[in-house]
Amino acid sequence: MPSRTSVPSRRSFLSAAGAASAFLWIPKPVKGYTAAEMRGMTVEGVVKPGVSKWELDTPALCVDLDKMEKNVETMQAALKKYGLPSRPHAKTHKCAAIAKYQLSTGSIGICCAKLSEAEAMIANGVDRILMTTSNPSKNKIRRAMALRKSHKDFIQAVDEEQNARDLSEAAKAAGIVADVVIDVAVGTRSGIPAEGALALAQLIDKLPNLKLRGMLSYDGGVQHAKGFAARKERALKTIEPNAAAFEAMKKSGLNTEIFSGGGTGTYNIMHAVPGFTDVQVGSYLFMDMQYLAIGSENGDEVFNDFAPSLTVLTTVMNNRFQGRLTTDAGTKALTLNTPTPGVIGEPAMEYTAGSDEFGSIRFTTPPSKPYKIGDLLEVIVPHCDPVVNEYDQIYGIRKDKVEVVWPVTARGKSQ
Numbered sequence: 537m538p539s540r541t542s543v544p545s546r547r548s549f550l551s552a553a554g555a556a557s558a559f560l561w562i563p564k565p566v567k568g569y570t571a572a573e574m575r576g577m578t579v580e581g582v583v584k585p586g587v588s589k590w591e592l593d594t595p596a597l598c599v600d601l602d603k604m605e606k607n608v609e610t611m612q613a614a615l616k617k618y619g620l621p622s623r624p625h626a627k628t629h630k631c632a633a634i635a636k637y638q639l640s641t642g643s644i645g646i647c648c649a650k651l652s653e654a655e656a657m658i659a660n661g662v663d664r665i666l667m668t669t670s671n672p673s674k675n676k677i678r679r680a681m682a683l684r685k686s687h688k689d690f691i692q693a694v695d696e697e698q699n700a701r702d703l704s705e706a707a708k709a710a711g712i713v714a715d716v717v718i719d720v721a722v723g724t725r726s727g728i729p730a731e732g733a734l735a736l737a738q739l740i741d742k743l744p745n746l747k748l749r750g751m752l753s754y755d756g757g758v759q760h761a762k763g764f765a766a767r768k769e770r771a772l773k774t775i776e777p778n779a780a781a782f783e784a785m786k787k788s789g790l791n792t793e794i795f796s797g798g799g800t801g802t803y804n805i806m807h808a809v810p811g812f813t814d815v816q817v818g819s820y821l822f823m824d825m826q827y828l829a830i831g832s833e834n835g836d837e838v839f840n841d842f843a844p845s846l847t848v849l850t851t852v853m854n855n856r857f858q859g860r861l862t863t864d865a866g867t868k869a870l871t872l873n874t875p876t877p878g879v880i881g882e883p884a885m886e887y888t889a890g891s892d893e894f895g896s897i898r899f900t901t902p903p904s905k906p907y908k909i910g911d912l913l914e915v916i917v918p919h920c921d922p923v924v925n926e927y928d929q930i931y932g933i934r935k936d937k938v939e940v941v942w943p944v945t946a947r948g949k950s951q
Contacts, residue, residue: 568593571929578941581633587938589849589931590912595869596849597927598914601934603845604821610842611803611820612642618807623647623666623796625818628921630946631930632660634821639664645689647796647816651676652949654683654690660945664689666796668752668816669726670719672699674706681706684714691749691794695719695728700740707745715747716740717794720778722755730777734784741790750794751785753778754816759801760826764833771802775809782811800842801830822846822920825875844916847880848923850895852911861885861907863895865915868926870895872918880914887915925950 570593577584624638625647635646645664648654654665684690694700694716707714721727740748761767786792798806798815823844830839850865870889879885884901917923932940
């Protein structure tokens, strides 16, 4: 393990990120292209050559395509080494184009947390959907079974007896046998407690219009646990009852082809769980300030397995107060304020997104340049999932040029 003095801090990381981006200073944009104007410059999502990201109107949600593609490559290579495929969560990007890219690069399926999200993905050509959340209402059950009827690879999660019976009845009415997995709880957020999983599985196995495919267990609480050793110990400990439930299902002769879970924070841990079949990674694609803080397996304080590819461009609106700047990216552009956004290339800046429409920057050490009103800054977002949900589109950037404009297909689809 490296000595304490060699461990990179949040501040040094932001400084290094700025150097890697050749971030010195950003001139006032010559245009400020609106979202509508950028859509008018695209043909099937591809932008006419020559538009710089620094010409976009702000706040603008951007993804560095080179970094994102490298993140996918890194994840796929790591999971191949562990003998596990990925089944990424669409709730991270909510974008059909990105989901299709993940499937084309080796992912075995796409997870959706909400039914409306799954509907949006399927309507835009994404198949192999695993619904990780149960749908207890009769209306959502009917909608889920309609998806299964038109798409044979749709799998629905279930976590209690009545829900299973309702699903079977709806499947019968739709004239199908629906594929289901049992959501087995890790912690207390969702799912059936592990001790009840076997009985529910045996019930499902007897219901005429359901086909049991296995189970899923997602431990959201451990993903951001700081320090790899502590994260590994906690992840393997909390999943023990679930692994025992999976083994009991297997010994009972039930179908156990799926044992899915884990996430970006535990992607290099879950292979140690007996019977585990795939990892539900999500944020690895974009990264954010939350994940950067959890630490890497090599002992670094910064989780640097994947590069932060998702950023928000923001414009300086006010520079007239000593040691302070105001920007146009507040809570509505960045959502969370803890952890704070990270200003690329300006490690001494402390960014607060607490105001609805405006961001506030404080600094006691002089920044790399005097910032004028109209200058642009680029920030790493606090938490990528909710930030994406605030935007209609993502600008795909390569070498500072806008290459593609992707609609956020499932924006607002939280039902």
